[in-house]
Amino acid sequence: MxxxxxxxxxxxxxxxxxxxxxxxxxxxxxxxxxxxxxxxxSTDCNTGMRVPREHxxxxxxxxxxxxxxxxxxxxxxxxxx
Amino acid sequence: MNIVYLDHAATSRTKPxxxxxxxxxxxxxxxxxxxxxxxAPGLAAGRVVADTRRAAAALFGVADPARVVFTLNCTQxxxxxxxxxxxxxxxxxxxxxxxxSVMRPLTALARERGLNLVFAAADEEGMTRPxxxxxxxxxxxxxxxxxxxxxxxxxxxxxxxxxxLARERGVPFLVDAAQTAGCLPIDLSRLPVDxxxxxxxxxxxxxxxxxxxxxxxxxxxxxxxHGGTGSASSEIAQPAWLPDRYESGTPxxxxxxxxxAAIGFLLERGVASVRERVCAVGEALxxxxxxxxxxxxxxxRGMDANVGIFAFTVDGADPAxxxxxxxxxxxxxxxxxxxxxxxxHRAMGTFPSGTIRAGIGYGTTMADAExxxxxxxxx
Numbered sequence: 001m002x003x004x005x006x007x008x009x010x011x012x013x014x015x016x017x018x019x020x021x022x023x024x025x026x027x028x029x030x031x032x033x034x035x036x037x038x039x040x041x042s043t044d045c046n047t048g049m050r051v052p053r054e055h056x057x058x059x060x061x062x063x064x065x066x067x068x069x070x071x072x073x074x075x076x077x078x079x080x081x
Numbered sequence: 082m083n084i085v086y087l088d089h090a091a092t093s094r095t096k097p098x099x100x101x102x103x104x105x106x107x108x109x110x111x112x113x114x115x116x117x118x119x120x121a122p123g124l125a126a127g128r129v130v131a132d133t134r135r136a137a138a139a140l141f142g143v144a145d146p147a148r149v150v151f152t153l154n155c156t157q158x159x160x161x162x163x164x165x166x167x168x169x170x171x172x173x174x175x176x177x178x179x180x181x182s183v184m185r186p187l188t189a190l191a192r193e194r195g196l197n198l199v200f201a202a203a204d205e206e207g208m209t210r211p212x213x214x215x216x217x218x219x220x221x222x223x224x225x226x227x228x229x230x231x232x233x234x235x236x237x238x239x240x241x242x243x244x245x246l247a248r249e250r251g252v253p254f255l256v257d258a259a260q261t262a263g264c265l266p267i268d269l270s271r272l273p274v275d276x277x278x279x280x281x282x283x284x285x286x287x288x289x290x291x292x293x294x295x296x297x298x299x300x301x302x303x304x305x306x307h308g309g310t311g312s313a314s315s316e317i318a319q320p321a322w323l324p325d326r327y328e329s330g331t332p333x334x335x336x337x338x339x340x341x342a343a344i345g346f347l348l349e350r351g352v353a354s355v356r357e358r359v360c361a362v363g364e365a366l367x368x369x370x371x372x373x374x375x376x377x378x379x380x381x382r383g384m385d386a387n388v389g390i391f392a393f394t395v396d397g398a399d400p401a402x403x404x405x406x407x408x409x410x411x412x413x414x415x416x417x418x419x420x421x422x423x424x425x426h427r428a429m430g431t432f433p434s435g436t437i438r439a440g441i442g443y444g445t446t447m448a449d450a451e452x453x454x455x456x457x458x459x460x
Contacts, residue, residue: 014312014325015116016147019124019131036119043315047119047127 007075008056009035010049010063011042017068018047024066025049030059041073050075082412085449089442090232090260090390091416092282092289096343103342104288107335114331116311126334133341134324140263140344140352141277142270143295150327151293151337155259156182157305158278158294161327162255163187163226165302166276169194171223174252176201176209176238178231178425183257187226197221203428206381207236214243218250225254229261233425233436234380235390237265244273253300259283260388263344264359264442266352275300286347286443287340290333296323306330355443360384362445366391369454376457379429379436392429392436395460400437403460407437411456415439 010032012018018034025032030051037048051059056072063070086094107129113122115130130151138146152158163186167173173187177200190196199222201213209227218225225247230237240256247254255276258267263284269277274297281291296302304319308329313320320326347355367382370393379392395403404417418435419426426432439453 013322014310014320015127016131016134016324019127020146023131034119034124043313045312046117046314047124047311 006053008051008053008072009037009041009075010051010059010070010072011037012045012048012068012070014045015047017070018045018049020066021049021063021068021070024062024068025051025059028058028062030055030062032059038075042071085411085413085452087439087441087445087449087453088414088416089283089445090235090420090438090440093284093286093442093444095444096286096288096339097346099342099346100287100339104335104339107338111334111338114311115334117331129334129338129341130332133337133344136341136344136348137293140267140348141279141295142268144270145298147323148298149293149295150324151291151332152278152327153290153333154282154292155257155278155280156292158292159183159226159255159257160186161294161305162276162278162296162302163190163224164305166224166253166255166300167194167196168223170196170221172197172199172219172221174199174201174214174217174222174225176203176213176227177428178203178207178209178233178236178238179226179228179422180232180257180259181421181423182259183226183228184422184424200424201227203231203236203425205429206386207231207234207379207425207429208381208386209238209243211239211242211246214246218246218252222250222252225252226257227255228257228259229265229267230388230390231380231422231425232260232390233420233422233429233438234392235260235387236381237261237386237388240274241272247275248273260390263347263352263355264388265356269295269297276302281336281340281343284442285340286343288336291336291340294327296327304329359389359441359443359445362441362447362450363387363389363391365447366439366441366450366453369450370457373454373457379431389441391439391441392431393439394431394434394436395457398460400435404437406460407453407456411452413453413456
């Protein structure tokens with residue numbers, strides 16, 4: 001079902017924003033992994049942040065608190081590598 | 082012969098050990114481009130730049146680190162601000178003590194865009210009083226630019242008062258902090274400064290090839306350069322957001338690694354604490370120079386008004402000959418001539434032969450000051 005993938009990717013407009021998000025996530029103890037953004041999702045910033053589904057809402061709160069602009073996109077389990 | 086390095090106003094020579102280590106570590110262990118690839122070394126390089134940006138923002142009291150953009154030096158930052166903001170046909174107000182990093186871009190812009198350059202005069206100590214600014218502002222003024230401290234005399238300019246005047250008149254205010262960043266506390270959360278250009282390799286104790294520009298929210302200069310940023314890669318137009326808007330091309334990441342370490346060092350020690358030590362040496366040097374009958378000192382002697390630059394001439398001697406003798410006989414390194422600020426020397430009456438400049442800074446000792454005074458005594 002759309003929006004319910006096992007893993008989500010967070011996309012940003014710049015690396016500056018991506019790294020600010022990574023710092024905020026790690027400080028909050030949210031398990032994230034930086035990775036390239038698949039082209040079908042975005043061609044903005046090449047650096048995205050993957051987060052397990054169960055931590056998605058927590059991460060959204062953290063990034064909102066850090067004033068980081070971003071977009072959460074579910075990764076399709078069948079095409080995920 | 083020991084070297085006595087008194088050219089900190091050009092470049093601080095001895096850096097904190099952490100600066101060398103950070104640059105070496107970046108080159109050996111990271112070595113990738115920041116902001117481009119999401120692989121481990123690419124991300125590590127990006128974190129180096131982000132850490133340095135955050136440190137610079139903390140040092141200058143800037144809440145949003147993205148408002149600090151990096152350049153290759155202070156001159157590039159000044160060009161970005163001047164070229165990005167000066168409106169065609171408008172007045173730009175500046176002072177008679179500016180470095181050529183301001184004078185030359187303004188002169189070029191006057192030719193290209195029909196700017197009218199208006200100069201506020203400095204007094205005999207190289208200080209530009211706020212009254213000088215007030216009477217030169219008109220409805221046509223599009224920008225005010227001034228140095229925070231003269232690179233010729235060390236005179237600390239009243240940027241607080243100038244900034245308040247600029248705010249009252251609604252004119253953007255650009256400050257050249259080449260000589261003061263890292264030397265004097267600068268709190269942009271309080272100072273009415275809209276744009277501040279800084280050098281990384283002088284008082285900030287970083288390596289050459291680093292500098293930056295603070296751009297307050299609400300100001301949007303045209304970029305000086307356009308190109309790849311690692312973001313919005315499907316677009317051929319420059320991104321609108323900071324810092325990407327002003328940081329095209331691969332940056333000097335090894336330099337920024339060193340700069341980040343240097344600013345970290347200053348944050349830990351405190352700029353005020355470093356300044357206190359420089360002031361003690363400066364007061365002693367000023368007193369020693371004042372006691373030499375053949376030496377004529379220019380600019381403010383008290384360290385309350387001087388960033389740490391002592392400009393002098395020796396009666397009956399060419400400044401270049403004096404500087405040469407200081408180096409060859411005593412191992413003392415100074416800067417001689419016009420110091421890229423011909424207008425300041427014209428105002429002081431020292432054009433074209435210039436002065437000898439002793440610039441003190443982090444690492445300058447009382448013994449260094451004594452060596453210079455004793456050398457001049459026997460010259």
